[in-house]
Amino acid sequence: GQNIDQPTEMTATEGAIVQINCTYQTSGFNGLFWYQQHAGEAPTFLSYNVLDGLEEKGRFSSFLSRSKGYSYLLLKELQMKDSASYLCAVRALKAAGNKLTFGGGTRVLVKP
Amino acid sequence: DADVTQTPRNRITKTGKRIMLECSQTKGHDRMYWYRQDPGLGLRLIYYSFDVKDINKGEISDGYSVSRQAQAKFSLSLESAIPNQTALYFCATSETGFEQFFGPGTRLTVL
Numbered sequence: 001g002q003n004i005d006q007p008t009e010m011t012a013t014e015g016a017i018v019q020i021n022c023t024y025q026t027s028g029f030n031g032l033f034w035y036q037q038h039a040g041e042a043p044t045f046l047s048y049n050v051l052d053g054l055e056e057k058g059r060f061s062s063f064l065s066r067s068k069g070y071s072y073l074l075l076k077e078l079q080m081k082d083s084a085s086y087l088c089a090v091r092a093l094k095a096a097g098n099k100l101t102f103g104g105g106t107r108v109l110v111k112p
Numbered sequence: 113d114a115d116v117t118q119t120p121r122n123r124i125t126k127t128g129k130r131i132m133l134e135c136s137q138t139k140g141h142d143r144m145y146w147y148r149q150d151p152g153l154g155l156r157l158i159y160y161s162f163d164v165k166d167i168n169k170g171e172i173s174d175g176y177s178v179s180r181q182a183q184a185k186f187s188l189s190l191e192s193a194i195p196n197q198t199a200l201y202f203c204a205t206s207e208t209g210f211e212q213f214f215g216p217g218t219r220l221t222v223l
Contacts, residue, residue: 008152033211042202042214043155087154091209097168098209102147102154 002026004103006088011109012078020073020106022088030098031091034062034073037105038084046086047073075108083110115139116215118203124221131190133218135203141213143206144186146170146178148199149217155202161186193222 003025012018024032031050035043049055049064049071061074075082085105092099116137125131135144142163147155147170157170159178167178175197179187190197198221204212 004154040217042216044214045211048210089155094209097160097162099157099160099170100155100212101171102156104152104154 002090002092002101004088004090004101006086006103006106008104009107009109011111012075014078014080014110014112016078018075018078018108020075020086020088020108022071022073022103024069024071024088024090024103026069026090026092026101028093028096029066029090030093032062032064032071033089033091033100034060034071035087035089035102036084037087043087078110080110080112083108114216116203116205116213118201118215118218120218121216122219124223125193126223127194129193129222131193131220133188133201133203133220135186135188135215137184137203137205137213137215139205139207139213140183141205141207142183143209144180145204145206145212146176146186146188147202147204148172148197149202150199158188190220193220195222198222 006022034046037043047062059076085107087105088103089100145160146158161180201218203215206212
């Protein structure tokens with residue numbers, strides 16, 4: 001099975017940097033996703049890591065260490081519109097249907 | 113027009129009623145998924161389908177059933193709704209099991 005942990009809530013100031021950690025325990029790993037979800041809306045894809053290291057996409061970066069079962073999402077130059085929940089999800093192996101298992105989400109509140 | 117649509121968007125029903133939530137997609141994806149979301153619990157997979165003839169249970173399928181009527185349509189049914197099925201329900205699609213595209217969600221309240 002899969003077990004995924006991430007903090008429930010974080011607060012940061014506009015223009016600052018916030019790092020959202022995600023730890024996972026899995027019986028078969030085939031990639032880690034980060035999704036953003038604004039209140040009352042559908043989740044939208046942010047990033048994907050399958051190999052160790054950092055993936056950068058504009059103001060957002062995602063890091064993965066498979067040996068540690070650890071990932072983080074880094075949000076730089078925070079804007080008010082970044083206030084949302086951020087969901088970490090681990091993908092199972094193809095033999096298990098490539099299913100995604102989601103963490104509980106981290107709600108980020110950006111203050112002026 | 114949205115690529116993944118869900119109907120209804122909101123529904124209030126009573127315990128014991130049968131409810132159907134519908135999902136349609138115009139993305140041409142073979143893979144479709146139903147999730148429920150509860151505060152603090154993230155998204156949990158109910159059922160998923162890789163094509164019209166392939167239906168699989170997720171982690172919380174008890175009390176739910178699905179029908180894949182066509183590549184573009186995937187319906188979720190609650191045969192006899194109960195209050196702890198009150199949640200936000202999302203449908204999602206995927207082409208290759210990589211990125212999933214989510215519908216707008218259905219907020220279901222069971223009284």
